[in-house]
Each structure stands twice: as C-alpha cells, then as structure tokens.
Amino acid sequence: MEVELITIGTELLLGQVLNTHQQWLGQRIADRGYTLSRQLTVPDNGPAICGAVQAALGRARLIITTGGLGPTSDDITRDLIADLLGRPLGRVDSIASSIESYFTRRNRPMPKSVLVQAQVPKGAAVFPNKHGTAPGLGIEVSPNSFHKNGESAWLLMLPGPPRELCPMVDGQVLPFIEKKLPIEKPFHCRTLRTLGIGESMVEEMLLGQLKPLMDRGLDLGFCARIGQVDIRLCGHGQEMPAIIAEAEATIRTAIDKQIYGTDDETIEQVVVGHLIATGETLAVAESCTGGFLGHHITNVPGASAVFAGGMLTYSNELKKKLLGVNESTLAQHGAVSKEVAIEMARGALEMSGTDYALSVTGIAGPGGGTPEKPVGTVWMGLASRGGRPLAICEHNPYDRETFKHITVHQSLELLRRRLQKAG
Numbered sequence: 001m002e003v004e005l006i007t008i009g010t011e012l013l014l015g016q017v018l019n020t021h022q023q024w025l026g027q028r029i030a031d032r033g034y035t036l037s038r039q040l041t042v043p044d045n046g047p048a049i050c051g052a053v054q055a056a057l058g059r060a061r062l063i064i065t066t067g068g069l070g071p072t073s074d075d076i077t078r079d080l081i082a083d084l085l086g087r088p089l090g091r092v093d094s095i096a097s098s099i100e101s102y103f104t105r106r107n108r109p110m111p112k113s114v115l116v117q118a119q120v121p122k123g124a125a126v127f128p129n130k131h132g133t134a135p136g137l138g139i140e141v142s143p144n145s146f147h148k149n150g151e152s153a154w155l156l157m158l159p160g161p162p163r164e165l166c167p168m169v170d171g172q173v174l175p176f177i178e179k180k181l182p183i184e185k186p187f188h189c190r191t192l193r194t195l196g197i198g199e200s201m202v203e204e205m206l207l208g209q210l211k212p213l214m215d216r217g218l219d220l221g222f223c224a225r226i227g228q229v230d231i232r233l234c235g236h237g238q239e240m241p242a243i244i245a246e247a248e249a250t251i252r253t254a255i256d257k258q259i260y261g262t263d264d265e266t267i268e269q270v271v272v273g274h275l276i277a278t279g280e281t282l283a284v285a286e287s288c289t290g291g292f293l294g295h296h297i298t299n300v301p302g303a304s305a306v307f308a309g310g311m312l313t314y315s316n317e318l319k320k321k322l323l324g325v326n327e328s329t330l331a332q333h334g335a336v337s338k339e340v341a342i343e344m345a346r347g348a349l350e351m352s353g354t355d356y357a358l359s360v361t362g363i364a365g366p367g368g369g370t371p372e373k374p375v376g377t378v379w380m381g382l383a384s385r386g387g388r389p390l391a392i393c394e395h396n397p398y399d400r401e402t403f404k405h406i407t408v409h410q411s412l413e414l415l416r417r418r419l420q421k422a423g
Contacts, residue, residue, distance in 0.1 A: 001034065001060075001061050001062065001181065001183075002037045002038075002059050002060035002061055002062070003029065003034050003035065003036050003037055003060060003061070003062045003063075003064070004036070004037060004038045004039070004040070004056040004059065004060040004062070004063050004064070005021065005022060005025055005026070005036055005038070005039045005040075005063075005064050005065075005066070006039075006040050006041075006042060006049075006052045006053065006056060006063065006064070006065045006066075007019055007021050007022065007039070007040070007041045007042075007065075007066050007067060007160075008041075008042055008043075008044065008049055008065055008066065008067035008068040008077055008160070009041070009043070009044060009067045009068070009160060010043040010044045010045075010074070012041050012067075013041060013042075013043055019041060020162060021066050021160075021162075021165070022036070022039045024162070024166065025064065025066075025169065026039075028169060028170070028174065029174070029177070030189075031189055032174055032177070032178060032183075032187065033183045033186075033187025033189075033234075033236065034062070034177070034181075034183070037059075037060065038056070038059075038060075040052050040056075044067075044068060044074040044075075044076065045076075046076065046080055049068065049076070049077060049080050049081075050080055050081075050084050053065065053080075053081060053084060053155070054084065054146050057141060057144055057146035057147060057153055057155070058146045058147050058148070059147075060153060061151070061152075061153050061154070061181060062153065062154050062156070062177065062181055063153060063154070063155045063156070064156045064158060065077060065081075065155070065156070065157045065158065066158050066159070066160050066165060067159070067160030068157075068160070069117065069134040069135075069136075069137075069157060069158075069159050069160070070117070070133075070134050070159070070160075071111070071113050071114040071115075071116050071117055071133070071134075072113075075134075077157060078117075078119065078121070078137070078157065081121065081139070081155065081157060082121040085121065085139060085141060085155075087121035087122045087123060087124070087139065088121070088122050089119040089120065089121055089122075090119065090120060090122060091115075091118050091119055091120075092118050092119075092120045092126065093118075095117065095118040095120065095126065095128075095135055096115055096118035098128065098129075098133075098135075099114055099115060099117060099118060099133045102132075102133050114133055117133050117134045117135065120135075120137060121137065121139060123139065123140075124137045124138060124139045125137070125138035125139075125176070126138075127158070127168050127172045127173060127176070128172075129159060129164055129168060130167065130168075131163055131164045131167055131168075132159060132161060132163070132164035134159045134164070135159075136156065136157060136158045136159060136168050136172070136173065137156070137157045138154060138155070138156045138157075138176060139154070139155045139156075139157075140152060140153075140154055140155075140180075141153045141154070141155055154177075154180055154181060156173060156176075156177075158173065183236070185236035185237050185238075186236065186237070186238065186240075187234065187235075187236050187240075188234060188235060188236075188240040188241050188244055189232065189233070189234035189244075190232075190233045190234070190244050190248060190262065190263065191230050191231065191232050191233070191262060191263050191264075192230070192231040192233070192248065192251060192252075192259050192262055193228060193230050193231075193259065193260055193261045193262065193263075193265060193267075194228060194229050194230070194231065194255065194258040194259050194260065195227065195228045195258060195260055195267065195409055195410070195413045196258050196410075196413065197229060197255060197258045198224075198229070199222050199224040199229045202222060202229050202231065202255070203222055205254050205255065206220075206231070206250070206251060206254060206255075207220075209250050209254070210247055210250060210251075213243050213246060213247050213250075216239075216243055217235045217236070217237060217239075217240065217243065218233060218234075218235050218240075218243050218244065218247055219232075219233070219234045219235050220232070220233060220247070221234075226402055226405045226406055226409070227396075227405065227406035227409045227410065228267075228409060231251060233247050233248065257417075260413060260416055266296075266300075267409055267412045267413060267416065268296045268297055268299060268300050268412055269300050270416060271297075271412050271415055271416050271419065272297060272300040272302065272303050272306060272307070273300075274416070274419045274420075275306035275356075275419070276302055276305055276306055278419075280306065280354075280355040280356065280419075281306050281307070281308055281352075281353075281354040281355050281356070282297070282306055282307055282308065282354055282355070282356045282357070282358070282415070283307075283308045283309060283310060283311075283348045283349065283351070283352035283354040283356075283357045283358075284297070284309075284310040284311070284348065284357065284358045284359070284360075285310065285311045285313060285323055285344040285345060285347065285348035285357065285358070285359040285360075286310055286311070286312050286313070286359070286360050287312075287313055287314055287319070287335065287344075287359075287360060287361040287362070288336075288360060288361060288362040288363065288364045288378060288403075288404075288407065289360050289404050289407055289408060290312065290314065290404070291310065291312050292404045292405075292407075292408050293310065293358065293360060293407075293408050293411060293412075294307075294309070294310035294312075296408050296412070297412075308352040308353070308354045309352065310348075311323060311347075311348055311351070313344070316330050316335055319335065319340070319344060322347070322351070323343065323344050323346075323347030323348060323351070324343065324346075324347040324350070324351075325340055325343045325344060325347060326343065329343055334373070335361055336361050336362055336363055336373055336377055336378070336379060337361075337379060338379055338381075338391045338393065340361055340379070341359050341360070341361050341379035341380060341381030341391040342359075342381045342383070342389045342390075342391050343381075344359035344361060344381055345357045345358060345359040345381035345382055345383035345389055345391075346381075346383045346389060348383070349383040349384070349385070355384060355385050356382065356383070356384045356385075356415060356418070356419075357382070357383045357384075358380065358381070358382055358411050358412075358414070358415055359380065359381040359382075359383075360378060360379070360380050360381075360407055360408075360411050361378070361379050361381075362376075362377055362378025362379060362396075362403075362407060363375050363376065363377050363378070364376075364400045364403045364404070365397075365399075365400065365403070366400075374395070374397065375397060376395050376396045376397030376398065376403060377393065377394075377395055378393070378394050378395075378396060378403075378407050378410075379391050379392070379393050380392055380393075380394070380407070380410060380411040380414055382414050382415060382418060384418065387418070387422075390414075392410075392414060394406075394407070394410050396410075
C-alpha cells in the first residue's frame, strides 16, 4: 500500500522550524505495519499544496498532510483541499464550542478569526484536538478522479504543532487508519535497543545467525542513533511472533549486555523504572553536561519518587564547595579525571543521602583539550551505599550537543549495569 506524507509550512523549508514529522510519523505507522513510500515538504501557497496533494492522490491509498489548519492567513490547507475535492465547507457547532471552551479554560480572550477552524469539508471525519484548536480531518476520496484507475484513497489533514499532532495520531488517527485500511496479514514488530556497540559490529555479529529466519520472512533492520543502535525485528503473518521470539533469543545470547530495553523504552525510563521497583534513590553531580543528565531523568513520569536532585558544579570552586572535592585532587589530576569523578559522586551521595549518585566531568570542546586529554574526554563516576565507587572514561569527540547526549546515555548505562548486577 502506497502511503505518502506531505508536510506543509514555509517555515520548515526556511529552516526556522525543525521538521520532525517524517521521522515521528514514519516510525509510528511503520510500527503498525504501514510504510511511507514518499515524503514531501511544500510552502504555504496554493499551487504547491494543491499540486502535491493531487499528485499523491494519483499514486497512494493513504495521504497524510500536516500543517496549515490554523486560523491565520497562511493557514490555507483546509480551504484549498475542500476546493480541490469539490467539498463545500460548513460550520460544525461542536467544534466551535470546543474552541470557545479552550479559550475559556485558559481565561484568554478569543479572537473571532479562530472559529474558521470549525469549518469542515462536507462528509469529512473529524479528529477532535484536545491540545489545541484545529481539529484533524479525514476525507475518503471516492471515486478518485486523480487516479488513473479511479482507486479510492483516504486523505488525512492533521495539525502541525507536535504537541497537538502526536496525541491525535496515537489516540485517534492510527486506530482510524487500521479500521479503514486494514492490513491483510497481521503485522508484528519488536525492537531491541542497545548501547555501547556500533552498527557495523552489530550487523557483523548477527547477520549470519539470523539469515535462516530472514529466509522465513523476518525483516531485520538496524537504526543507528546518537550513541546507540536499535535492532528492529518485524514481519507479517501468523507465524511471525514465534520467528521474532527466536531471533530475539539469538540476539540476546550474542549481545545481551548491550541490550538495555525494548521497543520505545529509553535508557532513562529503564533506570528510573528499576529504581522505582526497588525503592532506591538517585542524585547526580554534573559538570560538562550542564544539567542535561537531570533533565533526562526528570522527563520520566514518576521520577520524583526516586530522584532527589542534582548539583550543577561547572566550576572547580563549586566542585569544592558543594561536593567536597579536594583542592589537592584537582591540582594533581585536573577536573577531568577518575579521581575527581569519584569524589564528585561521593560528595553527591553524602549531600543527598540517596542510595546512588552519578557524576560527569569532561571536555565538551571545541577548545580546552590537551594531548593527554583531548576534546571529547569524559569521566563518569558512580557511588552507592555499601558499594565500591567506580569511574569509567569515554572519548566522545563530537559537537557539544551530541557530546552531552552520548555522555548522558553512557552514565545512565553505567548505573543500569550496576542496578542489574545488584538485582
């Protein structure tokens, strides 16, 4: 089945807004057994939008557009598509009431212009927007005069802001697609998430062992992310769950230590979940990551039950004052060292009274490196009640943002392995 995505917005083409929709929507529909065959981004003008939609209707059974449904003058998708398909617009009172309630709940005056979002093409399905004002719309194009065989298609128009789009897709759009365009054979998928091993190494270790299962229909894929590799196992058919289970067992035998989670799990979710299960607590002491480690931990719902907090000790003075790092340790070994990482972790443990404490200290760059400690060098420390402190060194020679991401993953992986061993 052909599926196409059209993202609408001049700001996307100018680079003013990062276009995350292709990645996010592509993954979401792939997890349900559908695959994007084409993605196009067009500006906020009539010929571009109409041309893209018309061309897509000539090829695909499902077309998804994002953006251009708001109340401003450049939000023209709704009107253009209604005109293209010969569907007159009409006011839907329930949508108008929902928009009015949105402003009332926030104690904000409502511009009359926003009620344009209550105009709906005739016969369209409506996806209520619980996080904004523009509803999503679904139109069955049947007969489809744009297709050479007249084959019907579904056109789904969705709002652009991710905070509105994402819950709408998960809660309403995906079930709608599965109902209207069901896949003939059941689709099954499992993703194993790994850290500390490269994509090429993973493929080299696993490809030969999994070849017999691939011959039976298993689709094996590798996705390299920042500092990690996802292994995707999927396929269609009643026998696929057993094949996927056999493939997972083979993979775990080969690289189980590198597998931290499955499917959509993040390393921070795994660590926080483990701490919640054991009733243990955590604090962090950060230098080079600038609070990014604490940020990731607190992104996990329920983290407040186990995360005491963090100390952002960017300067040596604060390392000494807040964490008790010795002046002599800094003088002898430098701030980026095993010794300082351990003293930072110990200091955070004592100051917070938690069961575990993580520390990070490194050189994010682009300057500040030496031959002995090049840019990208980072030490991560771990201290725990009744356990021996330890520290590991990694070299992450990337831009500052990527350096922070990888360092956070590595430090949480250090803790995960300790927790796994303790359990």
